[in-house]
Amino acid sequence: MSFDLALIRAAHQRIRPFIKRTPVLTSEALDELWGTRLFFKCENLQAAGAFKSRGACNAVFSLTDAEAANGVVTHSSGNHAAALARAAQLRGITAHIVMPANAPQSKIQNVGHYGGWITFCEANLAARETACARVAAQTGATIVHPFDDLRVAAGQGTATIEFLEDEPALDFILCPVGGGGLLCGTAVVAKARRPGIKVIGVEPALADDVAQSLRAGKRISIPTPATIADGLRTNCTGEKNFPIIQQYVDEVVTVSEEGIVAAMRELWEKLRIVIEPSAAVAYAAIREGKVNVAGRRTGIILTGGNVDLTTLPWMNP
Amino acid sequence: MSFDLALIRAAHQRIRPFIKRTPVLTSEALDELWGTRLFFKCENLQAAGAFKSRGACNAVFSLTDAEAANGVVTHSSGNHAAALARAAQLRGITAHIVMPANAPQSKIQNVGHYGGWITFCEANLAARETACARVAAQTGATIVHPFDDLRVAAGQGTATIEFLEDEPALDFILCPVGGGGLLCGTAVVAKARRPGIKVIGVEPALADDVAQSLRAGKRISIPTPATIADGLRTNCTGEKNFPIIQQYVDEVVTVSEEGIVAAMRELWEKLRIVIEPSAAVAYAAIREGKVNVAGRRTGIILTGGNVDLTTLPWMNP
Numbered sequence: 001m002s003f004d005l006a007l008i009r010a011a012h013q014r015i016r017p018f019i020k021r022t023p024v025l026t027s028e029a030l031d032e033l034w035g036t037r038l039f040f041k042c043e044n045l046q047a048a049g050a051f052k053s054r055g056a057c058n059a060v061f062s063l064t065d066a067e068a069a070n071g072v073v074t075h076s077s078g079n080h081a082a083a084l085a086r087a088a089q090l091r092g093i094t095a096h097i098v099m100p101a102n103a104p105q106s107k108i109q110n111v112g113h114y115g116g117w118i119t120f121c122e123a124n125l126a127a128r129e130t131a132c133a134r135v136a137a138q139t140g141a142t143i144v145h146p147f148d149d150l151r152v153a154a155g156q157g158t159a160t161i162e163f164l165e166d167e168p169a170l171d172f173i174l175c176p177v178g179g180g181g182l183l184c185g186t187a188v189v190a191k192a193r194r195p196g197i198k199v200i201g202v203e204p205a206l207a208d209d210v211a212q213s214l215r216a217g218k219r220i221s222i223p224t225p226a227t228i229a230d231g232l233r234t235n236c237t238g239e240k241n242f243p244i245i246q247q248y249v250d251e252v253v254t255v256s257e258e259g260i261v262a263a264m265r266e267l268w269e270k271l272r273i274v275i276e277p278s279a280a281v282a283y284a285a286i287r288e289g290k291v292n293v294a295g296r297r298t299g300i301i302l303t304g305g306n307v308d309l310t311t312l313p314w315m316n317p
Numbered sequence: 318m319s320f321d322l323a324l325i326r327a328a329h330q331r332i333r334p335f336i337k338r339t340p341v342l343t344s345e346a347l348d349e350l351w352g353t354r355l356f357f358k359c360e361n362l363q364a365a366g367a368f369k370s371r372g373a374c375n376a377v378f379s380l381t382d383a384e385a386a387n388g389v390v391t392h393s394s395g396n397h398a399a400a401l402a403r404a405a406q407l408r409g410i411t412a413h414i415v416m417p418a419n420a421p422q423s424k425i426q427n428v429g430h431y432g433g434w435i436t437f438c439e440a441n442l443a444a445r446e447t448a449c450a451r452v453a454a455q456t457g458a459t460i461v462h463p464f465d466d467l468r469v470a471a472g473q474g475t476a477t478i479e480f481l482e483d484e485p486a487l488d489f490i491l492c493p494v495g496g497g498g499l500l501c502g503t504a505v506v507a508k509a510r511r512p513g514i515k516v517i518g519v520e521p522a523l524a525d526d527v528a529q530s531l532r533a534g535k536r537i538s539i540p541t542p543a544t545i546a547d548g549l550r551t552n553c554t555g556e557k558n559f560p561i562i563q564q565y566v567d568e569v570v571t572v573s574e575e576g577i578v579a580a581m582r583e584l585w586e587k588l589r590i591v592i593e594p595s596a597a598v599a600y601a602a603i604r605e606g607k608v609n610v611a612g613r614r615t616g617i618i619l620t621g622g623n624v625d626l627t628t629l630p631w632m633n634p
Contacts, residue, residue, distance in 0.1 A: 020343075023342075025340075026337075028364060044589050045342060045589055045590075049589055113346075268591055268626055272623075273362075274589040274590060274591060275589075309582060309629070309631070310632075311632070314626070315627075
């Protein structure tokens with residue numbers, strides 16, 4: 001399978017009935033502040049509150065009926081888990097979700113809401129992978145990895161097809177990087193549609209495995225990062241994703257934890273939308289001067305909006 | 318001037334370059350909860366964060382050049398003040414804003430951001446009206462009342478032109494009621510475009526002057542209400558608005574303070590957007606069973622998104 005625009009277009013056709021076409025928002029106040037036009041693709045307003053619905057739907061609806069009959073399985077405690085449960089429910093099949101026993105109640109409820117079957121395991125990557133493989137062996141379910149799966153990455157890339165339809169003349173496109181599925185899909189679409197565009201990935205400095213990997217020329221694994229951006233706490237970018245990132249991404253920059261919180265609050269105030277910390281990293285890169293956007297029409301992918309509203313990070317003492 | 322669809326269409330043409338076409342959002346979770354389809358017209362995502370930009374732009378861009386040269390004046394400490402200052406800035410004229418000396422710093426900054434000239438006065442309606450009349454007399458500025466002005470009400474109605482273009486088959490349309498400008502414009506557009514639609518206004522029970530007025534058959538004035546919905550703290554609906562409300566609005570219902578806070582939080586969580594308390598009253602009416610929407614395609618106008626993010630109402634002890 002060649003990971004190209006045609007593949008991602010086909011994914012878009014496949015998932016269109018099951019996802020939202022999310023709006024692109026702008027802010028006069030932010031444009032004035034940065035001396036340019038900023039365009040925000042609001043995947044926090046996507047079904048289940050994150051772009052993950054795109055990749056999950058593409059994976060689930062790519063299965064043959066025979067494969068689908070055995071269901072799907074993944075290990076995730078975050079937005080991919082809920083998105084996969086939702087996609088499976090839409091196809092009428094079973095989603096097995098392996099989660100650490102200490103996962104937050106809200107994440108467990110999200111998966112339960114979509115009828116996912118939860119298998120609890122110990123809270124480390126080895127235990128999660130073992131449990132996932134065991135469920136797959138026992139049930140015949142297809143493993144749908146959160147990012148190291150080209151059907152998933154192709155689904156994530158569909159956001160950028162819509163983005164460039166709505167705003168064709170972008171100079172830059174910025175997106176958060178966790179495992180790299182979104183970044184791959186974004187970069188391949190952006191470069192195919194608009195070769196002069198600059199594609200920039202943004203990581204928390206505490207979770208800079210992709211920046212390290214690009215410098216080293218090979219995938220570097222890091223201990224589980226303690227960043228507030230819980231969607232970006234990956235140890236290592238995907239084996240399938242990394243060569244695509246090397247080929248198509250212009251740059252990966254990093255941002256501080258304080259910068260993430262400040263960016264999150266500023267976007268809540270100025271765009272009047274709810275985004276999670278992971279979604280704020282791209283704008284944090286602008287605020288911290290890691291990317292100079294003055295005079296460049298800049299697209300930013302806001303990835304998710306699932307937060308606990310009981311307390312907010314800028315309220316912590 | 319006849320207050321009809323043609324007038325509001327003309328307003329839409331006039332203001333289109335200066336406002337945003339706001340998105341209509343939906344939520345699978347809310348639709349499931351209420352057994353119907355709910356459509357939210359997101360005027361919290363409007364320029365300056367509220368539908369008030371529509372009415373203010375229509376008033377300002379309706380002035381002759383001779384009138385405009387003397388500027389505009391209003392008394393308001395809320396979204397209308399910022400919206401009028403913004404509209405005046407766009408036309409390159411002066412906006413005088415009369416505000417109580419105890420207005421929150423954030424509201425003062427909002428007006429200052431758009432270059433409005435602030436005149437402080439005592440914190441009561443008589444002092445505000447006197448100061449406003451004095452500024453008008455001294456400067457020749459045109460008074461733009463926050464709601465009792467048909468140019469303003471016509472501007473507010475333009476949101477419903479867009480809403481029914483995007484979602485033509487609505488059975489109900491719900492909107493918050495303060496002074497009644499938005500409700501007038503909404504009702505006239507909705508009934509002209511779709512005669513069978515039911516138009517429902519929603520007030521905080523603490524600020525039920527319009528519900529009282531409809532029962533009495535005449536405008537009733539109440540003491541300044543202490544509702545958390547600060548945009549709806551009006552004493553009395555507009556003289557020009559009331560007969561239009563009597564003619565076109567099917568019903569006005571009221572909601573509790575607790576209901577407003579709960580509705581606000583639920584919409585932040587499920588729609589993943591920031592709305593202010595005033596914007597939550599229409600959905601609160603559904604939650605409190607004041608309107609039975611089961612099986613009825615229901616449009617809800619979310620009016621504004623200007624809140625202080627330092628604390629949130631559901632966090633108060």
